Amino acid sequence: MTAERNPEHTRQVILEAAFNEVLQxxxxxxSLDSILSKTGLTKGAxxxxxxxxxxxxxAIVDELVFEQVASSWVRPLNNCENPIDCILGIMRGHMEKVTPEEMAVGCPLNNLTQEMSSIDEGFRTRLNKIYTKWREALADALKKGQQNGLVNSDxxxxxxxxxxxxxxxxCAGTAKSTQCKKTFADATEGLMEYLGSLRL
Amino acid sequence: MTAERNPEHTRQVILEAAFNEVLQxxxxxxSLDSILSKTGLTKGAxxxxxxxxxxxxxAIVDELVFEQVASSWVRPLNNCENPIDCILGIMRGHMEKVTPEEMAVGCPLNNLTQEMSSIDEGFRTRLNKIYTKWREALADALKKGQQNGLVNSDxxxxxxxxxxxxxxxxCAGTAKSTQCKKTFADATEGLMEYLGSLRL
DNA sequence: AAACTAACATACTAGTCGGTATGTTGGGCT
DNA sequence: AGCCCAACATACCGACTAGTATGTTAGTTT
Structure with a gap:
């Protein structure tokens, strides 16, 4: 009775363990063994x-990385009034609650992109799709801000x-290499000032 | 007589072959074998x-990557009049002569940083040293520009x-993932406009 | 409750990797 | 001229990897 078979849950356990190992x-x-050792499961599973x-x-890219970027960076842009304030808010939130460990391991999207996009076309297209959606959402939000007189139309x-x-x-890459919050904050604040300069 | 023993040259041959393989x-x-296959040498060498x-x-980092960044980005800053024009010139040069292959494989410094800095402290410190020297040289050049009335003192x-x-x-990472020159040019020109905004 | 299938576990294979032990060769020094 | 050590080459080892083949158990169907 203790068995508790739950294939969808098992799949998710493997996927998330793989995500963490790959991130690090x-x-x-x-190695697959290192992933499985975190789950208590085996190669058969x-x-x-x-x-x-x-x-x-x-699957890590299509499901976990995609969802993470969408929820953190893309969806907030879709229904916001001022895109500049929106991005600034997201960045401030990340800056405040980021841990040294997170700084060290870096951004999942950026890590996988740099490692895999030049050696596996399947990875590259999937990762590029995420970046493209992000860019498009941001460009749309900026255009809407221009129409609403919130963003410089030039x-x-x-x-x-x-x-x-x-x-x-x-900036995420900088954090990973320096592991120095000051330098990371410097780069981020530079970006924030640029964002401020886009206001009308 | 054909032998031509030249240990320093041999070392350099291995080092540069390794650099290229690692870059890709x-x-x-x-693998070491893939490096050696490009050289005609063997494991013993x-x-x-x-x-x-x-x-x-x-050694790749300390010698080749370091020198490449120093010659392309750091030394030009040390004896230039206007740091903004200097960086803009370097960027324009890179933009114009970059090949699709170079865009795909990415920037050696950035690639190694993202891959290695979270899993090997020796790599991280070496790569971070390069970044730090770069940042310092740029900051010094900007300060000098401020003193000379070329850069906004605010x-x-x-x-x-x-x-x-x-x-x-x-921007280099963007080029690697999109392999689309238009997007790379967009990001680069955005940076160029920011640089222009730093003028006095 | 028997039969069947999906969901796992276990044991193994074939291949690759970094690294080593040992052999060979060439050139500078005396 | 001959010696000797640096500069390589060759052959190999142990460890580890992705992937497979097969066994076992839990649920579901009839």
Whole structure:
């Protein structure tokens, strides 16, 4: 009676353990055994739910990374009044509650992109899709802000969106390499000042 | 007579082959055999010049990556009149002559940082040293520009330097994931406009 | 309750990796 | 000229990996 079979839950357990291991060690350096050791499950369970290691990696991107970026960065933009205040709020929130451990392991999206996008086209397209959706949502929000007289109409919304997304990724990368909150805060505040300069 | 023993040259051959392989596949995914196959040399030669794979990776950072960043980004800042024009010139140069292949493989410094800095402290300190020197050189150049009346004195030079370096890394990362020159150009031009806004 | 299937566990294979032990060769020094 | 050590080459080991083959158990159906 204690058994409690729950395939969907099992799949999710494997997926999240894989996500954490990959976040810490990178995809290629993560062994399936190290993932499974965190779950108490075995290879049989893993290969029942995923055809191979690559598919497991794709699922991490398609489900966990995608959802994380969407909920943190994309969806807040869709129904907000002032896009600049919205991004500033998200960034401030991240800055305040980020732990040294999180700074060290870095951003899941950025990590996987740098590691995998040049050696596996499947990873690259999936990760690029996430970035593209993010950029589009940001560009749309900026355009709406321009129409509402909240954002300077002189700027190219698409161009600014590309720059902002790139800079956020760059700030996360800076945090990872320095592990120094001051430098991370410097870079982030530089970005915040740029965002402020976009106001009308 | 054909032999031509030249240990320093041999070491350099191994080092540069390793650099190229690591740039394309990442450090952990690069096998020593794949490096050696590009050189015509063997394991004996490699282990004569480097005690282990990690030391080879450290040498790549300390010698090749360091020198590349220093010559491209740091030294031009040291003896220039206007730091903003200087950075803009470097960026424009990179934008114009970058090949699709280079965009795909990404920036050596950024790649290694994202992959290795969270799992090997030796890599992290070495890579962070490069970033720090870069940031310091940029901050100094901005300060000098402020004294000369070329750069807005309202800005915090150290903060701006941290942001600019982070954004450049972010632009390189963007290029790697999108492999779309338009998006890369958008992000870069966004950064260029920010740089322009720093003028007095 | 028997039969069947999905959901796992266990044991193993084939291959690859970093690293080592040992052999060979060439060139500078005396 | 001959010696000797640095500079390599070759062969191999033990550890580890992704993936497979097969066994076992829990639920579900009839």
């Amino acid at each position: 060690n990178g995809f290629q350096a993560t 893993l290969y029942h739910h995923f055809p191979n290691k690559t598919a497991l990696g794709y 700027i190219d919304a698409g161009q600014a969106a590309a720059f902002i997304v790139a800079s956020i990724a760059g | 596949n990442g450090f952990q995914a690069t 490699l282990y004569h010049h480097f005690p282990n794979k990690t030391a080879l990776g450290y 800005i915090d030079a150290g903060q701006a330097a941290a942001f600019i370096v982070a954004s450049i890394a972010g």
